[in-house]
Amino acid sequence: MSRPHAIMKPLWYVPISLIRKRSYFGVLYFLIIAMFGVLHWNIKTDQEKLLNDIYKAKSEVEALNEKERDVQSVLRTIHSWNTTRHQSLVLIDDRKYPLYARKRSSLDREGAKENTDRDNNVSILTNGSFGYNNMTKTHNKTASLKSLTFKHTDLYKVKSNAKKKQQELVNLLVSRLLQLANEGKKKSEKRYNEWLPFNASQYPQTINAKNLLQPSVDNEDIPTHPINKWKYTPVINPFAKCKSSRSGVFLLFIVKTKPENFVKRKTIRETWADELRFPNIRTVFSIGIPRDSNTIKQIKQEFLKYKDVLLMDYMDTYKNLTLKTTSGINWAVAHCNVAEFVVSVDDDMYVATDFLIQHLKDMPQAESERLYHGHLYHNTEPVRYGKKDAWESKWIVTREEYPFDTYPDYIFGGFVVMSMRTVLEMSLAIPYTQPISMEDVYLGIVASRLGIVATNTDLVDNYGTYSNVKKFKTLIASHYYPSAVLLRKAWEWHLSIVKNDIHKSEFSRYLKIELEQLKKKVDDILYWINITDNRGPYGRLAVG
Known part of the structure; x- marks a missing residue:
């Protein structure tokens, strides 16, 4: 919005009568309205600037986050490279050197031998990486490092072969154990799946128990260590x-x-x-x-x-x-x-x-x-x-x-x-x-x-x-008398039977009353069932 337009916008709200009278009061009111329009335009402009600054700061933060991700990616790559190089080092004379897979000629080895005492350009870093202190050294120093490397190549091969054989033995042992475990599992499943009736001769301890009853049988047939040796004693x-x-x-x-x-x-x-x-x-x-x-x-x-x-x-x-x-x-x-x-x-x-x-x-x-x-x-x-x-x-x-x-x-x-x-x-x-x-x-x-x-x-x-x-x-015995009262009542009823005195059995009379009441309820239920069966499809009694 332009400045004149912002100033003239408050005039829309000025009463027409004040403009026509052209009084001093109207002029004063016009000036106040003009100042209000200028203030309104300044506030709107400051708001737009503030929004622009926020958008700009937000874009800058996103750019910084993107740079930080790039830096972290580079650091991960460096760490992976250092780890790989550290694993490829060989320990020679209490120092680590890179392992070279190719063989060198005898001339290279002899040349490297002459310069062994001059090989001091390799420094091992504490984080597993390595560097060369002086990259402008001659080719003789490099040959010296290579000769030191190949000096222990045979020892490294022997160790690696021993590790391979050890791993092969471990794998063979593991496979054999797994095979035995699977065989045992199959036998167990087969035994559990088969129907196995009771067999007295196979029940532990597997002996002929009848020999225990014959004193003439040799003691060799009886185990010296019973499986169920009694170890409890009376307190009272x-x-x-x-x-x-x-x-x-x-x-x-x-x-x-x-x-x-x-x-x-x-x-x-x-x-x-x-x-x-x-x-x-x-x-x-x-x-x-x-x-x-x-x-x-x-x-x-x-x-x-x-x-x-x-x-x-x-x-x-x-x-x-x-x-x-x-x-x-x-x-x-x-x-x-x-x-x-x-x-x-x-x-x-x-x-x-x-x-x-x-x-x-x-x-x-x-x-x-x-x-x-x-x-x-x-x-x-x-x-x-x-x-x-x-x-x-x-x-x-x-x-x-x-x-x-x-x-x-x-x-x-x-x-x-x-x-x-x-x-x-x-x-x-x-x-x-x-x-x-x-x-x-x-x-x-x-x-x-x-x-x-x-x-x-x-x-x-x-x-x-x-x-x-x-x-x-x-009956000579009956189960499920949970209380002493029921047990005594049952015994009293037994005595009444023996003495042929039915009137002494209060327990019997109690049960007789309970059973008669139960019989009456059952008869009532059967009566209503019979009535329901005799009714027709519309709830009326069937005729004929």
Whole structure:
């Protein structure tokens, strides 16, 4: 915008009446407007100059950045060149010289030999590059440097050949190791992909366990170092439990229980393990070390009162159930081998002890001599990592722990009935049998290695049976009684059955009321289902 135009632009806003009157006031106003126009033009001009300066500074900064990138590129090139030259230097007489690949004639070498003492023109830089101090030296000095280089060429070749041979040996070794690893992997995959049923003779420790039962067999057939050597000792030992029996011990209960289950143990002593009601039985409660020191104090007081607690020095965990079962077998052999039968039982089991005693007395001697008896599991498979869920996670067994794809026949671990001969034979074979975390499967493995046959009975329920069910009247054991109250009620119902007194069973009446209410709800649901089925396509009752 030109200066006159900028001055005249404010006049557009002057009222017409003031211009026509030509008064002094109008002239003054005109001068003010003119000054305002001049100021407006100067501000606009300064703004344009400032913008031009900013654009110019910006272009200069971009030019400087471009120069900086060029300089960095040159520096990288120089650094790469220096690194390459440094790698091509050869160490000769504690100094570095460039390596020449071509051979020189004997005349050059002789000429260089005469001027060896004059070769001082090479200086090695600290950053790996090199330079010549005096580039105007004669050709004799250059020949001297070349002769020094070729003086150690043979030594360099020997070293390089040795390195090549060493690298070849390393490559050969690596390739062989990879080959062996691939072969092992293929064999492992083949072994895992193949179906591998249980084989007692291949289970570690690979011995003929039956030889342990024959004293006439040479000791050479038995390994001197057992794979499962027993290393645990009792903290509390009821060693006199079976010595106090005057009429002999017909049945020994080894009850696997948690340290904190004091009420359950008291209930068991007062119900199915009552030694006053059954004087020919004895009961020992097997426990591991609890996590709470106060619990240990209570267990000691419990032992002082009842004299029937076996406290071992391993931690009381689910994974140590095999240790708990094994410790019970070892204790029975050491301190109660007068018993005719041994029962390994959980503390959540209901047991009809009188029915069990009669069941064992009615059993043929040939069957009861090497008895391994209870609820039989046949043709079962281990639970692997791929099949775990909230319920089966505690039963997971890896292939490293158990390589076979099937389990041998074994008895449900909550209630295992064994003759004393079976217990004695198992105690001999256990040190030579690798343990696993599944304690009932482990007893099945030991029995299979000894040639002991697991036998089934329908009188043991591994899932649980309500006391008002007809089946309960003949059971000798039933599982899943989580509380002491339910266990006592089940025992009271058993006594009412024995005495033929139905009115004594409050627990039975409670279950009867619950089942009748449930039956009424089911009948109502079935009634509405029948009505829905009899209606036509439009919701009307069908006729005919």
